[in-house]
Amino acid sequence: MSQSPLSLPRIVLLDLWHHKWIVLLGLIVVANGIVVVYTSHVTRQLTSQWDQLLQEQDRLDIEWRNLLLEEQSQSEHSRVTRMATKELNMARPLPKEEVIIRVQ
Amino acid sequence: MARQAKRKLNHELIPWRLYVVVGFVLLLFCSLIARAAYIQIIEPDKLRHESDMRTLRTTSNQVQRGLITDRNGDMLAVSVPVRAVWADPKHAFDQDAFKDMRRWQALADVLQEPVDKLVRKVKGNPKKRFVYLKRQVTPAVADYIEQLKIGGIYLKSESRRYYPTGEIAAQLIGITNIDDVGIEGIENTYNTWLTGTPSKQKVRKSRDGSVVERLDMVQEGESSNDLVLSIDQRIQQLAYRELKRATEMYQATSGSVVVIDVNTGEVLAMANTPSYNPNSRDNLQTHRMRNRALTDTFEPGSTVKPFVVAAALEAGTVKSNELIQTSPGWMRIGGRQVRDSNNYGDMSLAKILVKSSNVGISKLALSMPVQQLLGTYQSMGLGNYSGINLTGESAGLIHDRNRWSDFERATLSFGYGFTATPLQIARMYATLGSGGMLYPVSILKLRQAPKGEQVISPQVAHDVMEMLVGVTETGGTARKAHIDGYPVAGKTGTSRKAVAGGYGDDYVGLFAGVAPVHNPRLAISVVINEPKGDKYYGGDVAGPAFAKIMSGALQMLNVEPISEREAIHLATAQGAQHDVIK
Numbered sequence: 095m096s097q098s099p100l101s102l103p104r105i106v107l108l109d110l111w112h113h114k115w116i117v118l119l120g121l122i123v124v125a126n127g128i129v130v131v132y133t134s135h136v137t138r139q140l141t142s143q144w145d146q147l148l149q150e151q152d153r154l155d156i157e158w159r160n161l162l163l164e165e166q167s168q169s170e171h172s173r174v175t176r177m178a179t180k181e182l183n184m185a186r187p188l189p190k191e192e193v194i195i196r197v198q
Numbered sequence: 199m200a201r202q203a204k205r206k207l208n209h210e211l212i213p214w215r216l217y218v219v220v221g222f223v224l225l226l227f228c229s230l231i232a233r234a235a236y237i238q239i240i241e242p243d244k245l246r247h248e249s250d251m252r253t254l255r256t257t258s259n260q261v262q263r264g265l266i267t268d269r270n271g272d273m274l275a276v277s278v279p280v281r282a283v284w285a286d287p288k289h290a291f292d293q294d295a296f297k298d299m300r301r302w303q304a305l306a307d308v309l310q311e312p313v314d315k316l317v318r319k320v321k322g323n324p325k326k327r328f329v330y331l332k333r334q335v336t337p338a339v340a341d342y343i344e345q346l347k348i349g350g351i352y353l354k355s356e357s358r359r360y361y362p363t364g365e366i367a368a369q370l371i372g373i374t375n376i377d378d379v380g381i382e383g384i385e386n387t388y389n390t391w392l393t394g395t396p397s398k399q400k401v402r403k404s405r406d407g408s409v410v411e412r413l414d415m416v417q418e419g420e421s422s423n424d425l426v427l428s429i430d431q432r433i434q435q436l437a438y439r440e441l442k443r444a445t446e447m448y449q450a451t452s453g454s455v456v457v458i459d460v461n462t463g464e465v466l467a468m469a470n471t472p473s474y475n476p477n478s479r480d481n482l483q484t485h486r487m488r489n490r491a492l493t494d495t496f497e498p499g500s501t502v503k504p505f506v507v508a509a510a511l512e513a514g515t516v517k518s519n520e521l522i523q524t525s526p527g528w529m530r531i532g533g534r535q536v537r538d539s540n541n542y543g544d545m546s547l548a549k550i551l552v553k554s555s556n557v558g559i560s561k562l563a564l565s566m567p568v569q570q571l572l573g574t575y576q577s578m579g580l581g582n583y584s585g586i587n588l589t590g591e592s593a594g595l596i597h598d599r600n601r602w603s604d605f606e607r608a609t610l611s612f613g614y615g616f617t618a619t620p621l622q623i624a625r626m627y628a629t630l631g632s633g634g635m636l637y638p639v640s641i642l643k644l645r646q647a648p649k650g651e652q653v654i655s656p657q658v659a660h661d662v663m664e665m666l667v668g669v670t671e672t673g674g675t676a677r678k679a680h681i682d683g684y685p686v687a688g689k690t691g692t693s694r695k696a697v698a699g700g701y702g703d704d705y706v707g708l709f710a711g712v713a714p715v716h717n718p719r720l721a722i723s724v725v726i727n728e729p730k731g732d733k734y735y736g737g738d739v740a741g742p743a744f745a746k747i748m749s750g751a752l753q754m755l756n757v758e759p760i761s762e763r764e765a766i767h768l769a770t771a772q773g774a775q776h777d778v779i780k
Binding site: 137138141142144145146148152155156159160162163166167170171172175186188189190192194 | 259262272273276277278279337360362363364366401404408409410411412431432435436438439681682683684749750752753758759
């Protein structure tokens with residue numbers, strides 16, 4: 095058997111080099127496929143996160159409405175007036191008792 | 199040895215076996231490719247459909263009804279999401295839900311209803327697919343019911359309307375029915391504005407139920423809008439409290455108060471008694487729900503007298519310093535008698551208003567053509583809608599005919615023979631306060647004052663206001679409506695209520711006025727309907743409430759009270775005027 099001047103790996107590499115553009119295109123196709131899969135995965139994750147945030151918004155809105163209701167009924171003017179007069183013995187001054195201080 | 203074996207192998211290769219194997223492999227690949235092609239290209243719809251069935255869902259977001267706030271942002275109506283419990287009896291039977299009655303007992307306990315009634319609702323209609331078990335349960339209760347996991351029992355989102363101010367502005371704001379549709383008051387008038395429509399969207403959900411893809415909108419929703427009223431809740435509660443006190447003290451059937459901003463025509467408060475609690479729908483009575491301040495009309499009595507004076511001054515049939523002879527305190531017109539409580543002799547215009555002289559005002563009315571008087575009334579908003587644009591508003595009744603007897607002309611001048619609402623009375627006084635500018639009444643907060651209409655000249659409006667100051671001073675008919683610090687231009691009114699075939703024994707007591715006279719801010723009318731006690735004069739029953747509401751409201755609006763010195767100055771100016779006349 096005669097020793098060939100070229101070893102097999104060398105032939106393979108040379109062959110690849112010879113078709114380098116096709117190989118490159120092939121690699122790009124594969125990479126592209128992976129990126130598509132990855133992107134759609136990320137999109138889904140973001141959509142899901144968005145949805146969760148919307149739900150959170152709804153929840154906070156409900157809480158806000160309930161707190162608002164509580165605030166409004168606690169700070170209702172007639173209630174404040176009643177507490178001020180009954181519990182704190184406050185009274186509204188008559189117009190003639192008002193003292194006007196002018197800031198020049 | 200190895201070489202030998204290799205040679206042997208080479209020699210023993212049987213070609214057809216290889217072909218068979220290769221053929222099988224190729225066939226396998228071909229059929230796989232064919233199958234893939236079939237699924238992907240020729241018939242993809244079936245599997246797509248199967249996938250969509252498992253992942254596609256339509257979601258809808260719930261839109262809450264808009265908030266109603268007063269002019270300072272205080273909440274008057276707030277919607278809060280709640281849940282409705284409903285049952286699908288068919289599902290309940292299919293899932294054998296009645297096996298575990300402990301769950302039903304728990305459900306009944308939390309809904310506070312007897313368990314057999316609840317079960318009967320579901321068991322009694324095995325064919326039905328939808329039965330409400332309870333509307334508007336709180337989120338906490340809803341969570342509990344969800345955890346009970348009874349077959350065929352489901353929850354549905356809905357919303358409940360709360361009114362933090364309760365009865366104070368109940369008739370004005372109105373209420374919604376259980377399906378969130380406004381049926382009374384502002385809730386009704388602005389229903390479409392306040393209501394939003396939910397949007398529906400197709401989404402793809404993953405196995406754990408989270409949305410992974412948003413697809414097309416099925417239905418574009420519309421968000422609801424908030425409503426900012428011109429009401430000032432501080433003044434509103436003060437007005438309601440004082441009105442309620444007056445109604446109870448004089449055992450009146452009902453009462454109304456309207457507070458209008460003189461310079462813009464905005465309603466700052468509108469309250470009625472008796473009121474109701476809009477947060478509890480259990481025992482609603484329609485007579486309590488009516489916004490009497492704009493639905494109920496009555497003959498306004500003496501409160502219109504200042505406008506007769508204004509009409510006469512406009513017509514030029516009388517001069518502002520003229521004296522009217524009213525002796526002997528009564529007069530006969532066309533066989534009927536008009537009388538005063540005393541013989542006041544010669545009266546100035548101011549004194550006619552201060553003493554509320556029927557004879558004096560009748561003479562003024564007879565001095566001008568009846569169309570002049572009616573025209574003035576109508577130009578100030580009587581017999582017409584005020585522009586507030588609320589359901590049920592009454593325009594009042596003012597006849598427009600050519601033939602009037604002299605007595606009818608006289609009665610027109612002291613407020614009989616036509617009807618008006620409390621809102622219209624307040625608006626007339628607001629027009630006086632704004633120097634004769636008539637503004638459309640608004641219940642919504644305005645960004646800028648609307649375009650007004652000059653209906654009487656500023657000079658006449660000013661003169662009439664000066665004349666009215668005496669009404670609340672010593673010797674006037676409404677000493678109780680006097681406010682130290684804020685001089686009031688107001689007028690009392692007491693009118694008998696018309697019944698079939700004449701006038702009955704019931705009265706309407708009114709007081710209406712503007713203040714402060716030197717720089718008018720507010721016009722208020724207080725109407726006490728059918729006071730049952732000893733007192734029924736407008737100055738007695740409505741005057742004190744007017745003074746309380748007016749002084750409190752002006753303080754809240756930071757209107758500077760008049761100083762002692764200025765008050766004396768004003769009083770001497772009044773006195774000087776009297777001196778000239780005398």
